[in-house]
Amino acid sequence: MAKKSAFVVVNFMTDGEKDFNTMVVTPWEVKGEIDYKKLVKKFGTTFLSTKEITQIKEYSGGELHLLLRRGLFFSHRDFDWILQMLKKGEKFVLYTGRGPSGHTHLGHLVPWIFTKWLQDIFNVDLYFQLTDDEKFLFNQKFTFQESQNFAYENAKDILAVGFNPEKTHFIFDSQLTKTMYQIAVEVAKRVTFSTAKAVFGFVNESNIGMIFYPSIQAMPCFLPSVLQGKNVPVLIPAAIDQDPYWRITRDVAPKLGYYKPAAIHCKFFPGLAEGGKMSASEPDSCIFTTDDPNKAKKKIMRAFTGGRATIEEQKKLGGQPEICNIYWYEYYLFEPDDKKIEKMRSDCLAGKLLCGTCKKRLGEKVKQFLADHQSRREKITKEMIDEKIIKT
Numbered sequence: 603m604a605k606k607s608a609f610v611v612v613n614f615m616t617d618g619e620k621d622f623n624t625m626v627v628t629p630w631e632v633k634g635e636i637d638y639k640k641l642v643k644k645f646g647t648t649f650l651s652t653k654e655i656t657q658i659k660e661y662s663g664g665e666l667h668l669l670l671r672r673g674l675f676f677s678h679r680d681f682d683w684i685l686q687m688l689k690k691g692e693k694f695v696l697y698t699g700r701g702p703s704g705h706t707h708l709g710h711l712v713p714w715i716f717t718k719w720l721q722d723i724f725n726v727d728l729y730f731q732l733t734d735d736e737k738f739l740f741n742q743k744f745t746f747q748e749s750q751n752f753a754y755e756n757a758k759d760i761l762a763v764g765f766n767p768e769k770t771h772f773i774f775d776s777q778l779t780k781t782m783y784q785i786a787v788e789v790a791k792r793v794t795f796s797t798a799k800a801v802f803g804f805v806n807e808s809n810i811g812m813i814f815y816p817s818i819q820a821m822p823c824f825l826p827s828v829l830q831g832k833n834v835p836v837l838i839p840a841a842i843d844q845d846p847y848w849r850i851t852r853d854v855a856p857k858l859g860y861y862k863p864a865a866i867h868c869k870f871f872p873g874l875a876e877g878g879k880m881s882a883s884e885p886d887s888c889i890f891t892t893d894d895p896n897k898a899k900k901k902i903m904r905a906f907t908g909g910r911a912t913i914e915e916q917k918k919l920g921g922q923p924e925i926c927n928i929y930w931y932e933y934y935l936f937e938p939d940d941k942k943i944e945k946m947r948s949d950c951l952a953g954k955l956l957c958g959t960c961k962k963r964l965g966e967k968v969k970q971f972l973a974d975h976q977s978r979r980e981k982i983t984k985e986m987i988d989e990k991i992i993k994t
């Protein structure tokens with residue numbers, strides 16, 4: 603079977619108004635307008651269906667998290683299998699992660715907020731990997747010490763999300779010990795350079811640490827099985843950019859006698875600028891968890907919207923919620939009430955709502971969100987993080 607490349611480059615030459623567009627989605631780069639239908643096809647994942655979504659309701663008392671109900675989580679690999687195994691009495695564990703290259707932004711929080719919801723409703727363990735080695739290896743400007751420091755900073759945000767402290771375990775790559783290193787080496791032996799090149803696009807100039815690294819990100823998929831001495835299903839909530847890792851991990855799993863990890867993918871939470879995801883490489887388009895809440899509100903006031911050039915035009919033609927970041931922030935994260943979000947949309951379309959009003963409303967919500975997050979974050983100590991780091 604032909605190997606699929608992580609470098610998905612699609613030309614939309616025939617896509618009506620979007621005359622020409624190029625999308626790139628890799629674990630390190632997300633560029634251009636994303637067509638999720640094409641991405642799902644290219645990556646070979648499956649859209650979440652009402653069947654799985656209805657099944658989750660059985661565990662969540664009929665409620666669905668907004669991120670699922672409104673479709674930010676949209677695709678999966680074997681999530682249906684995870685639910686079947688659960689029915690048979692085989693409980694899964696959750697695995698997710700962060701590459702500590704800077705401060706945490708709202709886009710990073712999205713999969714973590716959803717992961718916490720999954721942990722709460724299924725009452726399961728969570729393995730959280732901080733890949734301070736990855737960020738050091740993939741960024742020439744970064745020192746190892748810098749990425750290790752950011753790992754601790756990011757871990758404060760992770761714990762501030764409110765994961766169950768009894769059931770949450772950290773893997774800090776710079777502190778890997780015997781069992782974890784052994785699993786990574788077992789994985790590495792079963793992935794050829796040609797596969798790594800095809801999946802990740804490595805070139806002659808890639809350093810050899812980068813080439814080994816995917817086996818480190820694969821390792822936590824098997825760690826729970828090794829620790830529990832039996833095969834344990836693993837479910838990975840993350841944005842779809844991380845999927846190339848799961849593709850190679852799933853190829854290796856049967857060779858090592860483990861279950862293939864399952865994944866549930868989200869789309870990218872947008873940045874504050876026009877188009878594109880929230881990304882730390884565009885700091886002005888980010889709301890960081892460490893931002894002063896008043897400053898964050900000011901960022902929102904400067905955000906790109908679907909507004910028209912003048913108030914008169916806006917009143918006459920109506921706004922364009924489908925391209926408005928303010929609207930999408932409300933839709934996916936900040937306005938759970940379906941009636942209110944629909945009114946926001948229809949009033950905008952009818953020209954009854956002006957961008958300044960929407961920005962102020964969202965600015966206040968984000969300000970409160972950050973103030974709450976920061977008050978939990980400042981209570982997290984290094985000791986609280988250290989005691990959760992796996993040392994086996």
Ligand code: TYM
Pocket residue numbers: 629697698699700701702709710711712713731732733736819838839840841842843844868869870871872879880881
């Ligand atoms: P990193 O640090 O790039 O991203 C951390 C998590 O945030 C997701 N993400 C986003 N989700 C929604 N909207 C956005 N704008 C956005 N930007 C980032 C990423 O998909 C990720 O889930 N290599 C990984 C670290 C890692 C990992 C894992 C991630 C190790 N093991 C297991 C997920 C699952 C990385 O650098 O993530």
